[in-house]
Amino acid sequence: MEQLVRTAGETGLQRGADRPVTGLTLDSRQVRPGDLYAALPGQRTHGARFAGDAVEGGAVAVLTDRAGTELLGDLPDGTGLVVVEDARAATARLAAVLYRHPAERLAMLGVTGTNGKTTTTMLVEAALTAAGIPTATVGTLGFRVGGEVLTGERTTVTTPEAPDLQALLAAVAGRGAEAVAMEVSSHALVLGRTEPVVYDVAGFTNLGRDHLDFHPDLEAYFEAKATLFTAEHTRRAVICLDSPAGARLAERCRRTRLPVVTTGPGGDYRAEDVRATPGGTVFDLLGPGGRVPVELSLPGEHNVSNAVLALAMVDQLGASGRVPVPDLARAAGGLARAVVPGRMQRLELPPGSPVVVVDFAHTPQAVEATLRALRAGLAGGHGRLVTAFGCGGDRDPEKRRPMGAAGARYADVVVVTDDNPRSEDPAAIRAEVLAGARAEAGPGTEVLDGGARRDALRLALELAGPDDLVAVLGKGHETGQEVAGVITPFDDAAVLTELVHAVHGSAATHGTGGGRGAATHAR
Numbered sequence: 001m002e003q004l005v006r007t008a009g010e011t012g013l014q015r016g017a018d019r020p021v022t023g024l025t026l027d028s029r030q031v032r033p034g035d036l037y038a039a040l041p042g043q044r045t046h047g048a049r050f051a052g053d054a055v056e057g058g059a060v061a062v063l064t065d066r067a068g069t070e071l072l073g074d075l076p077d078g079t080g081l082v083v084v085e086d087a088r089a090a091t092a093r094l095a096a097v098l099y100r101h102p103a104e105r106l107a108m109l110g111v112t113g114t115n116g117k118t119t120t121t122m123l124v125e126a127a128l129t130a131a132g133i134p135t136a137t138v139g140t141l142g143f144r145v146g147g148e149v150l151t152g153e154r155t156t157v158t159t160p161e162a163p164d165l166q167a168l169l170a171a172v173a174g175r176g177a178e179a180v181a182m183e184v185s186s187h188a189l190v191l192g193r194t195e196p197v198v199y200d201v202a203g204f205t206n207l208g209r210d211h212l213d214f215h216p217d218l219e220a221y222f223e224a225k226a227t228l229f230t231a232e233h234t235r236r237a238v239i240c241l242d243s244p245a246g247a248r249l250a251e252r253c254r255r256t257r258l259p260v261v262t263t264g265p266g267g268d269y270r271a272e273d274v275r276a277t278p279g280g281t282v283f284d285l286l287g288p289g290g291r292v293p294v295e296l297s298l299p300g301e302h303n304v305s306n307a308v309l310a311l312a313m314v315d316q317l318g319a320s321g322r323v324p325v326p327d328l329a330r331a332a333g334g335l336a337r338a339v340v341p342g343r344m345q346r347l348e349l350p351p352g353s354p355v356v357v358v359d360f361a362h363t364p365q366a367v368e369a370t371l372r373a374l375r376a377g378l379a380g381g382h383g384r385l386v387t388a389f390g391c392g393g394d395r396d397p398e399k400r401r402p403m404g405a406a407g408a409r410y411a412d413v414v415v416v417t418d419d420n421p422r423s424e425d426p427a428a429i430r431a432e433v434l435a436g437a438r439a440e441a442g443p444g445t446e447v448l449d450g451g452a453r454r455d456a457l458r459l460a461l462e463l464a465g466p467d468d469l470v471a472v473l474g475k476g477h478e479t480g481q482e483v484a485g486v487i488t489p490f491d492d493a494a495v496l497t498e499l500v501h502a503v504h505g506s507a508a509t510h511g512t513g514g515g516r517g518a519a520t521h522a523r
C-alpha cells in the first residue's frame with residue numbers, strides 16, 4: 001500500500017494496511033476483499049459514512065479527505081488510512097497506478113459535446129476497425145471490444161468513475177485492443193473521472209441545452225467541456241463548427257497552441273455532394289489529404305456531421321504517428337456498415353404499417369435534428385410525421401418546453417408521453433412539454449397528451465397510416481423505464497413491434513429494417 005500511495009505521488013499516508021491492496025472502489029456496496037475504499041464527498045452524502053460497511057465487506061484501507069476523517073468512526077486495527085486534500089483526484093491517480101497506466105498503452109480518442117457522442121464514438125470504432133486497428137468503445141452503450149459487449153463491466157453512466165475506467169482500459173488492453181474511442185461527459189470532466197488520461201485526439205460535437213441541473217449555467221457547461229481541450233488532457237483537438245461554441249473552442253485552442261483542426265461548413269474537413277440514399281447517406285469528405293467518397297449507414301445531416309468528425313479524428317490520429325492509419329478511404333469504408341443501436345433505428349414491420357423509427361433524441365437540438373431529417377425523408381412528401389416523446393425526470397427541467405416546441409415545429413402530430421420520470425410526477429413533466437409544444441404549434445399541428453408510454457405509443461400508431469412515419473424519441477436503446485425509483489422493463493422497439501401487430505393487425509418481426517441504416521435491436 002505504501003508503494004501504491006507513493007507511486008501515485010500522494011503524501012497523506014497516515015497508517016499502512018496489514019494486507020496488500022488489490023483493487024479500488026468508491027462505492028461501499030461494491031467492495032471486494034482487498035480493495036482500497038475511496039470515501040469521497042458527494043452531492044447527497046459523504047462516502048466516509050460508509051467506511052465501516054466497506055471494511056466489513058473486505059476493504060483493507062480507506063482514502064478520504066479532511067472532512068471525511070470527522071465521519072469515519074473507528075476503523076479496525078490494521079486498516080490502512082490515507083488522508084488527502086482532493087480525494088477524488090487522488091483516487092483517479094491511484095487507480096491509474098494500480099492498473100499500470102493502461103491508457104499509455106492505447107491510442108486514446110475522446111469525444112465530448114451535448115449530442116452525438118455515442119454516434120461519433122461508434123463511427124470512430126467502425127473506421128479504425130476497417131483500417132485494421134482493434135478498437136474498444138466506452139460510453140452510454142456500455143463497453144465493447146471487437147464488437148463484443150464486455151459483461152460485468154457495465155455501469156449506468158456514460159463515462160465510468162476512474163477506478164472502473166482504469167480497470168476497463170486494462171481489460172481491453174489485455175484483450176488486444178490498440179485504440180479506445182470513448183465518450184467523455186461533462187460530468188466526467190467536472191468530477192475528474194478520466195484523470196490522468198491524456199487523449200491522443202479529443203473531438204467536440206456541439207453544445208446545446210442539457211444538464212443544467214448539474215452545471216450552474218450554460219457558460220459553466222461550456223467550460224466543463226472545454227477542459228478536455230487543454231494540453232493537460234489531449235495532444236490534438238478536432239472541433240465541429242456546427243454550434244457557435246465550436247468556433248469559440250477552436251479559437252481558444254489556437255490561442256493556447258493546442259494543435260487543432262475543424263470540421264463542418266468552412267472547416268478543415270467538410271462534406272460535399274451530400275445525398276440521402278435508402279440505406280443512409282453518401283457524401284464526399286474533403287480534407288487536407290484530398291477528397292474521399294463516403295457511404296454512411298445513417299440518415300440525417302446531423303449524422304453527416306458526426307461522420308465527418310469521426311473521420312477527421314481518425315485522420316488526426318494517423319497524423320499524430322501514434323498508430324498508423326495508412327489509408328483514410330479504407331477507414332471510411334467502415335462507415336457503410338456502422339450500427340448504432342437506438343439511434344434512427346427503423347423497425348422491420350409488415351407491409352401496410354407506417355414506418356416506425358426509434359431514436360435517442362433527448363435534447364431540443366436532438367429532437368430538431370432527428371425530426372428534420374425524418375421529415376425530409378417522408379414518402380413522396382405526402383405522408384404525415386407523428387412523433388411521441390417526453391422528458392426525463394430529475395434532469396434539467398428547462399429543456400422540456402424547448403423540446404416540446406421542437407416537436408411541434410417539425411411534426412404534424414406530437415403525442416407527449418413519459419420518459420423516465422424518476423422521482424418526479426409524470427403528469428407535471430408532461431404538462432411542461434405540452435406547454436412548449438402548444439405554444440409553438442401551427443394551425444395544422446395536433447398536440448396530444450398521450451399519458452403513460454405504452455398508451456402513447458399505441459395512440460401514435462393508431463393515428464398513423466401506411467404513408468406516415470412514427471418517430472418515438474428519447475429512450476433509444478434503453479430497456480427499462482424508471483418510475484418512482486423502480487425500473488421496469490420497457491424497450492421502445494419491442495413494445496412498438498408488438499403494438500403494430502395489435503393496431504395494424506398483421507404479424508411483425510422485431511429487428512432490423514432500414515437496411516444498413518438500422519440497428520439489430522435495442523439492448
Ligand SMILES: CC(=O)N[C@H]1[C@@H](OP(=O)(O)OP(=O)(O)OC[C@H]2O[C@@H](n3ccc(=O)[nH]c3=O)[C@H](O)[C@@H]2O)O[C@H](CO)[C@@H](O)[C@@H]1O[C@H](C)C(=O)N[C@@H](C)C(=O)N[C@H](CCC(=O)O)C(=O)O
Pocket residue numbers: 026027028029040041042043044045046047048050156157158159160161185186187188214
Ligand atoms: C452527479 C453524479 O454523477 N453523481 C454520481 C455520484 O453521486 P455523488 O457523488 O453525489 O454521490 P453521493 O450519493 O452523494 O454519495 C457520496 C459517495 O458515497 C458513496 N456511497 C454512497 C452510498 C453508499 O451506500 N455507499 C457509498 O459508498 C458513493 O459511491 C459516493 O462516492 O456518485 C454516485 C456513485 O458513484 C453516482 O451514482 C452518481 O451518478 C448518478 C448515477 C448519475 O445519475 N449520474 C449522471 C447524472 C451522470 O453521471 N451522467 C453523465 C452524463 C451523461 C450524458 O452526457 O448525458 C454520465 O457520464 O453518465
Ligand SMILES: Nc1ncnc2c1ncn2[C@@H]1O[C@H](COP(=O)(O)OP(=O)(O)OP(=O)(O)O)[C@@H](O)[C@H]1O
Pocket residue numbers: 113114115116117118119120140158183205206302303305306342343344359360361362365366367369370476
Ligand atoms: N451531431 C448531432 N447534432 C444534433 N443532434 C444529434 C447529433 N448526433 C446525434 N443527435 C441526436 O442526439 C441523439 C443522441 O445521440 P448520441 O447518443 O450519439 O449522443 P450522446 O451525446 O452520446 O447522448 P448521451 O450522452 O446523452 O447519451 C440521437 O438519437 C439524435 O437524435
Ligand SMILES: N[C@H](CCC[C@H](N)C(=O)O)C(=O)O
Pocket residue numbers: 158362391392393395419420474475478
Ligand atoms: N445521459 C442522459 C440520458 C437521458 C435519456 C432519457 N431517456 C432520460 O432519461 O432523460 C441523462 O442521463 O440525462
